[in-house]
Each structure stands twice: as C-alpha cells, then as structure tokens.
Amino acid sequence: MTAVETDEAIHEGAGTVTRVLDPVAALAELAPIGRDEARGGWSRHLLDDADQKMREWFFNTAVSLGLDVEGDRNANQWAAWSPEGATGPAVGTGSHLDSVPGGGPLDGPLGVVSSLAAVSRLMDEGHRPTRPIRIANFAEEEGARFGVPCLGSQLLCGELAAERVGPLTDSAGVSASEVLREAGFDPQTIGADPSRLADLAMYVELHVEQGRQLAPLDAPVGLATGILAHGRWRVTITGRGDHAGATELDSRHDPMLVASSAIQAARARALLADPRTKARATVGKLQVVPGGSNAIASEVRLWLDARAEHDDEVRALVADVVADARKAARGEGCEIEVSEESFSTRVTFDVDLTDRLHAAISPHLGIVPRIPTGAGHDAGILAGYIPTAMLFVRNPDGVSHSPHEGASDDDIRAGVGALTDALRALTSPEHP
Known part of the structure; x- marks a missing residue:
C-alpha cells in the first residue's frame, strides 16, 4: 500500500x-x-x-x-x-x-x-x-x-x-x-x-x-x-595539552579528568535532589581537543542537560553540578567556562x-x-x-x-x- x-x-x-x-x-x-x-x-x-x-x-x-x-x-x-x-x-x-x-x-x-x-x-x-x-x-x-x-x-x-x-x-x-x-x-x-x-x-x-x-x-x-523546566549548558574546560607517554602524572593539567568529575556530579546531584522535583541531569555530548589517543587533551567541551519540575530547581541543580566541576578543576589546575545555551520554563x-x-x-x-x-x-x-x-x-x-x-x-x-x-x-x- x-x-x-x-x-x-x-x-x-x-x-x-x-x-x-x-x-x-x-x-x-x-x-x-x-x-x-x-x-x-x-x-x-x-x-x-x-x-x-x-x-x-x-x-x-x-x-x-x-x-x-x-x-x-x-x-x-x-x-x-x-x-x-x-x-x-x-x-x-x-x-x-x-x-x-x-x-x-x-x-x-x-x-x-x-x-x-x-x-x-x-x-x-x-x-x-x-x-x-x-x-x-x-x-x-x-x-x-x-x-x-x-x-x-x-x-x-x-x-x-x-x-x-x-x-x-x-x-x-x-x-x-x-x-x-x-x-x-x-x-x-x-x-x-x-x-x-x-x-x-x-x-x-x-x-x-x-x-x-x-x-x-x-x-x-x-x-x-x-x-518539566529544562535547559542546556555548555561547559568548556581548559587544561594543558601534552604527551601521554612523556608527561609525569603529577605535572599534568588534564581537562578530561575534570570532565569525568562533572559527568559524575551530574548524576550524583540529581540523585541527591528531592524526588518530588523529578530532577534529571545528563551529559550526552563531549568534544575533546585535540582528540588524539596518545595526547593529553588541551580542552574539553561538554553539554549538560538539566531538568526539574520548576525553574529554580533546575538552576539550583546546575549550580551544584558546576560547583563540583569547579572544585575538580582547581585540583587539576584547569579553567572552566560555563554558558547557558537554552532554557525553557x-x-x-x-x-x-x-x-x-x-x-x-x-x-x-x-x-x-x-x-x-x-x-x-x-x-x-x-x-x-x-x-x-x-x-x-x-x-x-x-x-x-x-x-x-x-x-x-x-x-x-x-x-x-x-x-x-x-x-x-x-x-x-x-x-x-
């Protein structure tokens, strides 16, 4: 037919x-x-x-x-x-x-x-x-x-x-x-x-x-x-690119480690929220620069999707995730920039x-x-x-x-x- x-x-x-x-x-x-x-x-x-x-x-x-x-x-x-x-x-x-x-x-x-x-x-x-x-x-x-x-x-x-x-x-x-x-x-x-x-x-x-x-x-x-209220945030983590084999672990500034902390924080913070808020936080997209398997990244961009019952609950969730990511960045000697790409009430x-x-x-x-x-x-x-x-x-x-x-x-x-x-x-x- x-x-x-x-x-x-x-x-x-x-x-x-x-x-x-x-x-x-x-x-x-x-x-x-x-x-x-x-x-x-x-x-x-x-x-x-x-x-x-x-x-x-x-x-x-x-x-x-x-x-x-x-x-x-x-x-x-x-x-x-x-x-x-x-x-x-x-x-x-x-x-x-x-x-x-x-x-x-x-x-x-x-x-x-x-x-x-x-x-x-x-x-x-x-x-x-x-x-x-x-x-x-x-x-x-x-x-x-x-x-x-x-x-x-x-x-x-x-x-x-x-x-x-x-x-x-x-x-x-x-x-x-x-x-x-x-x-x-x-x-x-x-x-x-x-x-x-x-x-x-x-x-x-x-x-x-x-x-x-x-x-x-x-x-x-x-x-x-x-x-649900929801939005998307781009998180740019800047570190120092270097050689994966020649660079000692204690002298690295690896944005991938910070990105992994941010991803874990998204899940952990959503789970800690009051269940009545229906909080969800997800990182589903990453861009790694330069992206070589034998190179320490110089920059990682990730996108955080956050949702909850009300607008203020979404923003509070994002603030907590970003705070955790900034703490990880300080420990690794990296910088973080966060920009809101969209928000729907x-x-x-x-x-x-x-x-x-x-x-x-x-x-x-x-x-x-x-x-x-x-x-x-x-x-x-x-x-x-x-x-x-x-x-x-x-x-x-x-x-x-x-x-x-x-x-x-x-x-x-x-x-x-x-x-x-x-x-x-x-x-x-x-x-x-």
Whole structure:
C-alpha cells in the first residue's frame, strides 16, 4: 500500500478526488531518509541533505492531498486546509521532522505524518471546518545542529533573538547564516513573526510517548499535562595539552579528568535532589581537543542537560553540578567556562483545550490518561502565546532518542484517530 491512497468516490460538494494518507505506510516511506549507519538510527539535522529530503516529502505529500504549502522566514513549513467557509485564525497541529544524532523513527515524524493523515481523513469524510487547519513542520526542534532546541518555534514566537542565531556554528564550523543562505533563506529576516502567530487560534501536537507511563495503564493514547523546566549548558574546560607517554602524572593539567568529575556530579546531584522535583541531569555530548589517543587533551567541551519540575530547581541543580566541576578543576589546575545555551520554563498546557480534546477522543478510546513529560516540544514554546495541548501515543518500552523507540501500528492508527476526532471537534460549529 502506498502512503496516499486515492478514493475514487467524489464526495458531494467536495469537487475533488479525496486522498487518504495511511500513517504507517507514510512512516515507511520516510524510513530510508537519513539512516545513520555509524550511530544506528536516523540523523536528520537542520537543512542538511536528509532534512531537505524530509522537507521535500512534506511538500509533495501535502500537495498531493490538496493542501496549500508555504515556508516562513524561519525555515518552518506550513500546509493549510482552508476550504470555503473556514474563517478566522486556524487550528494548528504538526510537529517536526529533524532528529537527534542517531535518533528514533517516530520522534517528530509521527506528529507530522499523523497531522497530514488526520486532515486527509476529515477531507475524505466530507467534514466542513469552520476554521482553517494549518500543519507545521517546525525547524530544528532537537537543536542537534546548532545547539538550540525548538529553533523554528522560538524564532516564530520571538523567544530567541534573531541576532543570536546567525553566528552559531555546527560541528564542522559552518555558521547558521551560511546554512540558511545556502538553502534560500535570508538570515537578516529571521525572527519574531507576530502575524503568522496571530493566525493560529490554538495548537495541538501529537507525539510518541517519551517514557513509559501509558503501557502500565493499558492506554494507547494519553494527554499531556505539562513539561518539566529544562535547559542546556555548555561547559568548556581548559587544561594543558601534552604527551601521554612523556608527561609525569603529577605535572599534568588534564581537562578530561575534570570532565569525568562533572559527568559524575551530574548524576550524583540529581540523585541527591528531592524526588518530588523529578530532577534529571545528563551529559550526552563531549568534544575533546585535540582528540588524539596518545595526547593529553588541551580542552574539553561538554553539554549538560538539566531538568526539574520548576525553574529554580533546575538552576539550583546546575549550580551544584558546576560547583563540583569547579572544585575538580582547581585540583587539576584547569579553567572552566560555563554558558547557558537554552532554557525553557515549566509549561502547563491549557486545561480548557485539554478538556475539549478529552471529550472528543474518549468516546472512541475510553480511558485517556493525563501525564506529564520531561521532554521539550514546540508545543511548549507555543503554550506561552496561544492555547496549546498535546497527545501522546503509547511507547511500550518507553525508549526515546534511540533507534529502539517505537509504537505499534495499531497504536499509531489509534493516535491518528484521536487527532482526527480532536481536529473535527475543534473546527465544528458547536465548538467555536
């Protein structure tokens, strides 16, 4: 079965042949794009070859469904269904198509595919929306290329200063300005887009579950209550490069030892925190200079990811980890510089909108649990500006940001059904 199947029955008043997107087949179409043989999984980063192919797929698929597609100045893509009678600000949905290095097949793509599939179902059944529906593919949600998560949605909302983005560089030293310009975007025009944001009345994002809360409840779909506060910090440790064989141990200034202390401190400090704070601290990325197996490093850069229930708890956790790292640096004769790359305050999703979603989807699903998440999302950025809600599709093992991430075909289709019910309810006359 191809992702888009044609139903030759033309619905009365529709005027065009209806096409229905099968989400499982669509995900299979995307599977070859960005396969990372070195890491395993998928690597699709802002405007690289894999991301460009994902964007082409989004454009071609949306057009084949009869949707209008455009890009904005912040490298986000939008597909719109605006039939006659649909007026006013739109109901937004969607997610992202980029990934972490060596990530899973569903984190991001599931939400985009499900949105297209849900709209195609509504078109097929002859639904007449009172509002337009706009599907977003947000740029650089994971922040894997330039270190800033939710780049596209942050720029859209004015959460991120445009002048900060251009000088950012990727691991190859290429600046964001160069990448944007080569892809046809003007780095001078990126930034807050109030008119586009004002054209959204609300936003609903579907995502694969990150963690394992739905499986014990035997629920294929859940609703999000909120997102933990979280941020990323770059820690640069400077020592003295030297020869691994010729340099006495007591005369070394080795930043790798300090880095190892910082990594241990991240775990230890998170474990010492009050369990009610849901504290998490992780170092998942290191850069070592010069990186030779027979050389003492001269510099180590590491990235600390910290999360907790509230903003002040995150900052206290980071302060403790940094204090431990500075103590280790003094003992080794190294220097430390810490810079905050991003910070997202705690998010509480709109209660009224979440209640409306529950009323729309529970008749078909029965129990629909409400669960928090420790992962950041574009929906978390938009939540500060418009009513926002999230749906999660059950992830049986809870694994995410990994090629082992998954959801069953039945649960994927249940998620699309839930999103279809939600969008139908939010664009029906009885739900202004």
